[in-house]
Amino acid sequence: MPLLQRLLDFGLYACGTVRVNRVGFPKDLKKPRELTNRGDFKILQHGDTNLTATVWKDMRLIHHMSTLSDPCDTRDAQRRFGREVLQLRQPHTVFAYNKFMGGVDLHDQFRAKYSVGSCSKKWWKYLFWFCLNCAIVNAHIVYKAVLTRPTKRKRFTQLEFRQELLRSLIGGFSKRKRTTGGVVFKPLVDTENISGHVNVRMPGARTT
Structure with missing residues (x-):
């Protein structure tokens, strides 16, 4: 009140x-x-x-x-x-x-279906996860409204949107350590010179 x-x-x-x-x-x-x-x-x-x-x-x-x-x-x-x-x-x-009431109820339904985060007694954590889930649901609604997808499927579900969102956010990230420091080196042999060659085992003892 x-x-x-x-x-x-x-x-x-x-x-x-x-x-x-x-x-x-x-x-x-x-x-x-x-x-x-x-x-x-x-x-x-x-x-x-x-x-x-x-x-x-x-x-x-x-x-x-x-x-x-x-x-x-x-x-x-x-x-x-x-x-x-x-x-x-x-x-x-x-x-x-x-x-x-339909808009609010549908939004709560979408938000609860694939909720991100966990329950917490700390108000700022609850507020953070609530805003994040609302942002994802709103992004899905806007995405469906403005984007024309070249697909045969008529519906683009929230789960499919979340999967594409995860792929975009993760990208090529890997938890494994990269010894090269993220630098991509050029291969010793160009790919256009590899065609026509056959890998064979050379005779004799293997040397290091």
Whole structure:
């Protein structure tokens, strides 16, 4: 709740689900007894601001917080129960969240599928791996949008992108020590003079 208020002060609107044990969430919305039927909801508004807390009963209780919805605005919702189609009412907060949540959920799904790094209790390590994974996912999205690949496959999966990314980053690196110090020497015999010759073993004792 303090975060949403802070964002609203900067002119940034937000909407999303919330856990009922979060600091500042109204106690009256945690487990309201009056919401017995599917489609029932309850909304609380913080003063005269746009900050609202909402609980809506679908199959279970769903809690939202928003700074972009009118608390008096409700929308139609359809839910299927067996062969029967139920006509319900839902707050605008729930409607806006279900309409625009796809991008964030897909990004989290892509990020969790091939996550890089390991869990850590140190916040800076978690932040570092989180930003790195987000950068890889964003690069894959941009890569698919702007690049035309000469391949017969219609899809270019994230795994294929990560494999190409690793090949590009690793390049010709090798863990083995190079005695030449990375300098490439010219061969003693030119490759064009090798054709037509046959390697044979010379007679006599081998000398060093």
